[in-house]
Amino acid sequence: MGKPPEARIRARNKERILDAAVHLFAAKGFDGTRIGEIAEQCGLPRANLYYYFASKEGIYTALIEQVIAGWDRAFEHIREDREPREAIEAYVIAKLEYSRTHSVESRFFANEILRGAKFLAQRHRRHMREVTDQRAETVNHWIRQGKLAPVDPYHFFIMLWSATQFYADYGFLAADLLRKKRLTRNDFSGAAEAISAIVLDGCCSAR
């Protein structure tokens, strides 16, 4: 019998702690989450958490690092060498898929912004700006080529970002409106289709 994957103790425990923490922070925010709850949730004695992290803030910022890393992923679909129609559609699908499979991280991050991004370091904010600027350049490129109507790229991204985010952050409300107990994979497909259709072709244009 091979020894179990035998993840290094340190790595495995930090993982357990962060996993419990992201759920609690997403549900209750930084100030609302007690270290004791995190400990209870992940089945480790409270004092043990202090062995791995200096404080609650330490746990929180470790999570931010982790989530920021996922920020650019979906954005990679917005590339000059693709046709805008396809690229935008792919972005919407990718972003919704992220919302569906990472809704906890998504809510955690939303919570952080909502309360004023107190723990978002300057470098994170700069990074997000830079990544967005870069993709905005692509949109402008498409516009210059006449492939896209002359929209403001930033408001455009905000629109895509918020619409796709909604299904993670306010999934609860979306489910209510769609009269579902919970959002299903199908609801996400429906959302992707509706968002793409509206953004690409509008709802009011002569067809």
Add this chain to the structure above:
Amino acid sequence: MGKPPEARIRARNKERILDAAVHLFAAKGFDGTRIGEIAEQCGLPRANLYYYFASKEGIYTALIEQVIAGWDRAFEHIREDREPREAIEAYVIAKLEYSRTHSVESRFFANEILRGAKFLAQRHRRHMREVTDQRAETVNHWIRQGKLAPVDPYHFFIMLWSATQFYADYGFLAADLLRKKRLTRNDFSGAAEAISAIVLDGCCSAR
């Protein structure tokens, strides 16, 4: 000298408490807000708050009532007897105006949904569904008249709702992306224009 408006003590104090509370709840959520902070913020001794409200939960639910009352307001623009193009544009503008002038309430409510709508009573949820259903009927009406492309009204509303909401809830992030210190009235106009343009005419359709 006329006596000051002499608002009834009860009304005035409850108002003070709720005003301080909505700011704190928006920033820290229910669990993260201490009764003592609310007291400090509104300059009343802590014990006095217990005279007006039974508990922290009492304050919180009073606020929910208040915010729910604003939910339908902007929706009233979506009426069968208006042209969809105008109605939708008016809705977007009204909703953004609400985001701009009531961003705290907006964030408070977002926070509540984000953490699972634990305090949103059944009747509130039913109300929101019903109001949305009603407006969805209008959208379907427009579609039947051929005035609107056949979009799913619920996803359509979610899109409008989330995009306009964004500028309140994530105003901090939006400001960052637009390279502003804070969002100005102008940024909101820009948003209204961009959102309307994209939703109505799409960004990719032949023009």
Add this chain to the structure above:
DNA sequence: CGAAAACCTGACATTATTGTCAAGTAATTT
């Protein structure tokens, strides 16, 4: 194997938070 390093944890002191109460002051009514 034996020493060093890594990890675990119960207990503690400190400080916060909660909701209540009794005794006070101010406003209103008759």
Add this chain to the structure above:
DNA sequence: AAATTACTTGACAATAATGTCAGGTTTTCG
């Protein structure tokens, strides 16, 4: 202006949260 009702507040007991530490156990490595 007396009585009633409304409002205010400092103090209290009970409970909960935080971060630290000393001494224990387990793992790793030479």
